[in-house]
Amino acid sequence: MFQRIIGNDKIKNELINSIKLNKYSHSYLFLGKSGIGKKLIAREFAKMILCLNEEKYCSKCKSCIEFDSNNNPDFQEVVPDGNSIKIEQIREIQKKVAEKPIISNKKVFIIDDADLMTREAR
Numbered sequence: 001m002f003q004r005i006i007g008n009d010k011i012k013n014e015l016i017n018s019i020k021l022n023k024y025s026h027s028y029l030f031l032g033k034s035g036i037g038k039k040l041i042a043r044e045f046a047k048m049i050l051c052l053n054e055e056k057y058c059s060k061c062k063s064c065i066e067f068d069s070n071n072n073p074d075f076q077e078v079v080p081d082g083n084s085i086k087i088e089q090i091r092e093i094q095k096k097v098a099e100k101p102i103i104s105n106k107k108v109f110i111i112d113d114a115d116l117m118t119r120e121a122r
């Protein structure tokens with residue numbers, strides 16, 4: 001887990017422990033300067049949450065395989081449409097949150113550059 005990510009050991013350990021203890025929050029904010037690995041950590045954490053195996057990062061189960069090929073239907077990233085994340089994008093996510101997961105027993109959404117949400121989208 002997180003082998004591809006250098007540094008940020010404290011955060012990585014906290015996230016791994018929360019998975020092992022099955023005690024993780026419904027949402028996380030990854031804050032910090034650009035280029036420090038926030039999105040990479042968020043993606044790896046999402047993969048762990050969605051993994052179907054006990055070890056929680058098997059890279060062999062259907063969820064992990066689909067995740068690695070960017071096809072996991074229980075995972076979605078929202079990126080800015082132009083220079084902002086718009087209310088329509090958030091409404092679409094709200095609809096998907098209400099739907100049942102397909103492969104895993106959870107769904108994970110990453111809102112990239114969440115600071116670019118318009119006032120209405122927040």
Ligand SMILES: [Zn+2]
Pocket residue numbers: 050051052053056057058059060061062063064065
């Ligand atoms: Zn897996």
